[in-house]
Amino acid sequence: MSITVASKKYHEKMFPGYRSSFLETDPEFIERFDNFAFDEVVNQDDLDDKTRFMAILATLLGCQGMDEFRAMLPAAMNFGVTPVEVKEIVYQAVDYLGIGRVFPFLKITNEVLAEQGVELPLPGQATTTTENRLEAGEKAQMDIMGDGMRGFWKSGPEESRHINTWLTDNCFGDYYTRTGLTYQQREMITFCFLSAQGGCEPQLTSHAGANMRIGNDKAFLIKVISQCIPYIGYPRCLNALHCVNEAEKKV
Template sequence: MAITKFSQEYHEKMFPGYKSRFLETDPEFIERFDNFAFDEVVNQDDLDDRSRFMAILATLLGCQGFDEFRAILPAALNFGVTPVEIKEIVYQSVAYLGIGRVFPFLKAVNEIFTARGIKLPLEPQATTTTENRREAGTQAQVDIFGDNMKDFWKSGPEETRHINYWLTDNCFGDYYTRKGLDYKQREMSTFCFIAAQGGCEPQLIAHAAANMRLGNDREFLIKIISQCVPYIGYPRSLNALNCVNEAAKKAI
């Protein structure tokens, strides 16, 4: 088989000692996929491996790639993504994907951690209480999006205002205020959740802009999209790129 040396070595770093059955059942497909995903894509840019695997995990959550998530999670650990970082990505995804879609992934993480001897629960990462989560959430929104978010929690028509309140106290006050990931990593993860699930272009443009505001510039987001192409395909990747470009235009 014509799997490149680099692809074979990278695959071995991801999955030490593992030989896929697909090499026997689907050799032509595996040759092309491995050479693309684990050589051509990896060598496209200088994105560090930890960011790459964090983005891939968030993307697989977004597109509901459960089996691939289970396969990639040990590889992410092998490339230095910490158990706390993995748990924080999964926890935060609930605000963007809903527990109905995230629940199987959380169970899988716990099973894999336990099998690898990672003691659960992990160290607590919460920094807010029931009493201050709304105020802390507002501060997080202001830090990420700007001063125009200061009164977001009480904005909108009366009959739907509670949802904006929840976005502040729950999405941002409960999750973005946690330790384990910084704002840049959280916004990168959110960008991947939204891009991978598709159909949420207004939110994707807004979070692309938030990423840029925090320092995850257009070049960085293109690298993130590029590394996730093998996992979500071209239509959603190209759509994400269009949203990044739209956000960049508005920022000029």
């Protein structure tokens, strides 16, 4: 078996002192997977390790990769993703995946943080109240997506207008306004949630455009997509690339 030196070094940074049992049971697979994921892919571009692992965690939430999320969370922390940032990624996932899919990940996160000696609960990151979350959410929408989002919360047919209101006061007012992550980081993880779960191409195209608008340009998004290929495969990543190309035409 010939696992490259670069792959071995990266794996050791992720999991110091750990030797996978797959080396014994599935040596040919591990040779090809590790050499691809931990050498070829990570050395494809200049995306920093912390951003890479934030994208990986968000992607694993999106594709429901619970076992891999549990394995990669300590590795993400080894590369500088803080407990607060981890929690913010998980919290924001509720808006795009729903609590039914996020609940197991919240439990896993708490278990891993406890194993790492992190005291819970973490310091609060909320900046809004019940009274101002709608106003703050609208401002966040406009900051990210442009002035065209002004008044979005009261737009649309009367029978479904409440959903637009919830998008403003709940999705943006409750979550995007929190500290712990920047707008750029929040839009990047949203892009990962949407690309990993599939079937959300209209929303993925919209958020690809939002990413570009706030500084996560096309080249950056392609780097993110590339780093996620080992975790969600080619079809969803190619769909994401198509959405980026479509969004670029509209920005």
